[in-house]
Amino acid sequence: MSPTQSIERLHRSYAAVLYDKALRLLGDRAEAEDAVQETFINAHRNFTDFVYGTSALPWLYRICTNVCLNQLRSRRRQRSKLLGAQAETTRCAPALEGRAIARAQLDTLLGLLDQRAQQILVLHFIDGFDQSEVAAQLGISRRAVVKRLAAVRRLLASEGVG
Amino acid sequence: MxxxxxxxxxxxxxxxxxxxxxxxxxxxxxxxxxxxxxxxxxxxxxxxxxxxxxxxxxxxxxxxxxxxVEKRPTRARSLLWWGPLITASAATALLLVLRLSLTPSASINPQTAVRFKGGLALQVIAKRGDRQFVVDDGARLYSGDALRFVATVDRPGQLAIVSLDAARRLSWFYPQRIDAPPVTLGRAGSHTLSGSVILDDSRGKELLIAVFSPQPLDLRRLSHMIDDWARSESLTRKPPKHWVVRRVEKGGGRTQ
Incomplete structure (x- = not known):
């Protein structure tokens, strides 16, 4: 099976749940659709990273996370839409460790973190991967994840979230 | 729950x-x-x-x-793309692709080191149990075989050795990770690389690729080059002219 065929197959299996993930992060349906396409384009480009015999979902989630974070970063740079796009959030508002958090707050929080901390925040708090899974996905030690999470929690507390 | x-x-x-x-x-x-x-x-x-x-x-x-279609390079683009590496390495970066082939060699043949104009000769020696043999075209390799590499160069430089399997996954042999520095060969002459590489149980086509350059090697760039080559037209695509390629057909489990 060629990489393109494999990607098509992965698209059939996982595109819809990736769309939900992207929508929860971006809050805009058109942008979420684009993010899903971009995720699979990147997956095709980096297909050699995929480890056969493992579930593709965490791998695709990591790619999708990066795509969405780039999109959010771009938004922040343009200083547009930062606090908008609330309209479609009613059924996709992210839960952050059980506590509802508005995406505007999430945008602000992400802007305070470096890229690695952003990835960890999304994969752990929003997607629900445990610390070991996050470490495996990002290719870092569990200890590094734990340290970053502690820093993120401190930041959340200082921002009055949690 | x-x-x-x-x-x-x-x-x-x-x-x-x-x-x-x-x-x-x-x-x-x-x-x-x-x-x-x-x-x-x-x-x-x-x-x-x-x-x-x-x-x-x-x-x-x-x-x-x-x-x-956009990515497929024209000849001019291809040369342009390779240009920086070629010039940076004074046009002596060499790629050696050894075929891990099908039949074990019965004895060590000192002539089997593969040589190229421009400075690199590489000999690959496999150890299986108590038996040791040179890996040349036609040698069959199995999971658990230990490979050692002897590189002979005509000038100091850097060396990297990788394998590319049928699923186009790149495995780094020397160095063991892409983010580690390449092997530095500090003088002209023969160098037996430290340690050995134990083969995993993957099957199918596999290429062993060695690259030597008197200038510092950029392993990420090299990885992209190999990946692009392997991905774009499958392994049947003719590589750039300064590559030497032997086609691969590796298969079967260990029989001894």
Missing amino acids: SCARYIEFARLLSDDLDAERAASLRSHIESCERCRSQFAAISANVEDYQRIAETKRLQLVERIAFQR
Whole structure:
């Protein structure tokens, strides 16, 4: 099976749940659709990273996370839409460790973190991967994840979230 | 059971959970209002997307095909792309691709070191149990075989050795990771690389690729080059002219 065929197959299996993930992060349906396409384009480009015999979902989630974070970063740079796009959030508002958090707050929080901390925040708090899974996905030690999470929690507390 | 994590809902909706776990999760969702509500919200978005999924899939395939056409280098582009490396290495960066082939060599043949004009000779020696033999075209290798490499160079420089398997996965032999520095050969002459590489149990086509340059090697760039070559036209594509390629057909489990 060629990489393109494999990607098509992965698209059939996982595109819809990736769309939900992207929508929860971006809050805009058109942008979420684009993010899903971009995720699979990147997956095709980096297909050699995929480890056969493992579930593709965490791998695709990591790619999708990066795509969405780039999109959010771009938004922040343009200083547009930062606090908008609330309209479609009613059924996709992210839960952050059980506590509802508005995406505007999430945008602000992400802007305070470096890229690695952003990835960890999304994969752990929003997607629900445990610390070991996050470490495996990002290719870092569990200890590094734990340290970053502690820093993120401190930041959340200082921002009055949690 | 405790409430599910988001990723478990996603796995359930993607049929990515085993039957037992899926049943347990469905049962929990039935009994937990919070999870039922979350699951319903995710399911609604998933259903929304499924209405356009086929269109999106076709667009994706078109886009990938378009990118491949765009990416396929013309000769001029190809030379341009390779140019910086070629010039940076004074046009002496050499790629050696050894075929891990099918029949074991019966004895060591000192003439089997593969030589190229421009400075590198590489001999690969396999150890299987008590037996040791030179890996040349036609040698069959098995999981557990230990490979040692002897590089002979006519000037100091840097060396990297990788393998490319049938699934186009790149494994780094020397150095062992892409983010580690390449092997530095500090003088002209023969160098037996430290340690050995124990082969894994993957099967099928496999290429052993060695690169030597008197200038510092950029391993990430090299990785992209090999990946691009392997991906763009499969391993049947003729490599750039300064590559030396022997086609690969590796297979079978260990028999001894």
